[in-house]
Amino acid sequence: MKLSLTSPSKIVLLVIDGLGGLPRPETGKTELESAKKTNLNQIAKESICGLIDTVSPGITPGSTPGHLAIFGYDPIKYDIGRGIVEALGIDLDLKPNDIAARGNFCTIDNKGIITDRRAGRISTEKNAELCQLLNKEVAVAGARIVTTTVKEHRFALTLHGKGLSPELTNSDPQQAGVAPQKIEALSSQAQLTAGIVNEFISQAHKCLKSESPANMVLLRGFSQHPNIPTMSKIYRLKPAAIAIYPMYRGLARLIGMQILPPGSNITTQIESLHRYYEDYDFFFIHFKATDSRGEDGNFEAKVQAIEEVDNALPNLLALNPDVLIITGDHSTPATLAGHSWHPVPFMLKSRWCFPDKVKMFSERDCLEGGLGRFPATEVMSLAMANALKLNKFGA
């Protein structure tokens, strides 16, 4: 935005992953409506509220487009591969021509059918052992292939070489009960790479055969480093991320955020915010458990995760940031046990926000907020405006 200007004011954006929910039939209340959340409600009273659509009404966002939209990037224009986000999340230094994919260690039976896509979520230590084995034993002509441990069953696969292309289908069918798929080239330039990756999978299969429970790999999201402008470039901000999960760190790094040490939970994340508060003017804090518990279909546990955030908020409010935004990247209703398309509660508190009548932070209350229902790509303009970091448009 040409109108952006640098100033000392601070913006804090707290993304509560998978925040939005649906009413539980027994009570008619959503997770947010069921949680004890004094602090979130108090902030709502002092905020302008609304509901955001991160991609588009009716579209269920993945984590990457959900976050990109909140950061002001059109998530349809910037369709970032999962592989690249996973690789950046563990600090891999990727060159423009390198290819990255997201890998799972999985379990297949003796007919080659996937019985567990996550191999019972093996330990990160076991994962490291398997990656070491693959890096030592597997060698394919035409590319240097490296596997790097992410967490539990997840690893990053990177291909380094000449003439490689990410235009490939996935081997991961994203369901159990079927065999891994053969990787296909989506363009003629990708034929060579498809051959290389299929040979890698074949060798990995042999190499892992006698392992248990993880005896196979699944690959998806082949991608290259995208040409995406940084937040500093667009907004003239000095942004930092306080995120625990690798993928969100990778995403933040991709758009030029500095990665700060998060510690192990929301309390230590907010302590980190205190420690680095003077050094940056935009902070992205990511809280994951709401999404994880929603995906587990565990309504009560998601309610507890919301309460965990609420309890940590007084120490954040103590900093009195010029702009505080609390929202989510998508809804993850426990009743659906997965991401969903429902719009996500949003609130923005600042000296200049013009608070509306909303008194509770929930899906239903935010619907009556002063911002109404709006596209998440407008969030950054609102953040910048309320931080008085935007010049006037036109004469």
Next chain:
Amino acid sequence: MKLSLTSPSKIVLLVIDGLGGLPRPETGKTELESAKKTNLNQIAKESICGLIDTVSPGITPGSTPGHLAIFGYDPIKYDIGRGIVEALGIDLDLKPNDIAARGNFCTIDNKGIITDRRAGRISTEKNAELCQLLNKEVAVAGARIVTTTVKEHRFALTLHGKGLSPELTNSDPQQAGVAPQKIEALSSQAQLTAGIVNEFISQAHKCLKSESPANMVLLRGFSQHPNIPTMSKIYRLKPAAIAIYPMYRGLARLIGMQILPPGSNITTQIESLHRYYEDYDFFFIHFKATDSRGEDGNFEAKVQAIEEVDNALPNLLALNPDVLIITGDHSTPATLAGHSWHPVPFMLKSRWCFPDKVKMFSERDCLEGGLGRFPATEVMSLAMANALKLNKFGA
């Protein structure tokens, strides 16, 4: 709009400049909520209400884009230079290749540092004297350069000649405490013009040296007549403007409005509306004081300005226009003492408007209006529809 048709019905659009505000901390009420405004409230009861974003949520509009959007022009597509608006506002007849800039007479100290960008708002008479001096004494090879008095410290600079380009930076740094900037060419075709303008500034500096308090010029907004379709062409309307301030007259002329004599205040503007009511079918009435008092940070005076409009309304209502729209081009909260990004109250009264539940004309009440929050570029479609000046779309 291909659907437009000409009919005898009348549309009156009253733009209360900088209308929207923010709550004053002492009372929790905005300027509109604090004003005694029986007529505005009565109109709200009979209207469909809403809130408009003139440029985009979070973006603070200048006066030109704010008005263009209400007239139905995409303000990002039609980014009109300040120079051209200023020149048209004083009836200068510009040819397509002429260049115009907005000029300020200012005060600089003996080190060349700007001490007052407006030279204490010198009188219009003094301004005329200085323009005469410059037009007589300054002569630059390559272009005929004319300065024309606008008001107080403001003048229009016009360049007439061959091969000129408006792609120039400003000399006006828009702040005191620094020196005027050298004009730079933004493209290779503008090199010649940059040289001409810098030579003009240098000669003007010498010429004004012994004057006081205005001893220098500042220039900004170099621009040419834009290629913009008229309202008659788009809407098949015969539009007229009743505006006192030159800039708004310039803007209205730019899109093909006839300029009617406004007198000196909102009462005489409405008298002019009566006088010319039969001759046109669209009237734009512009009221400035709300914006000026908001920019002064004078909450009480802005409240009084709103009351001044309210008092003048019965004579407007006496005409019973087929469509009456009352809104603003942007918000100018007195607490912020400047334009802001907050959406602007809007109401439309007509036989066919389907009034909503709104009983008061204010930011908070309009949020609950039947139009919700919507882009100002939709205002003209609503005006035309309610005036029954639009054909059906499609079979």
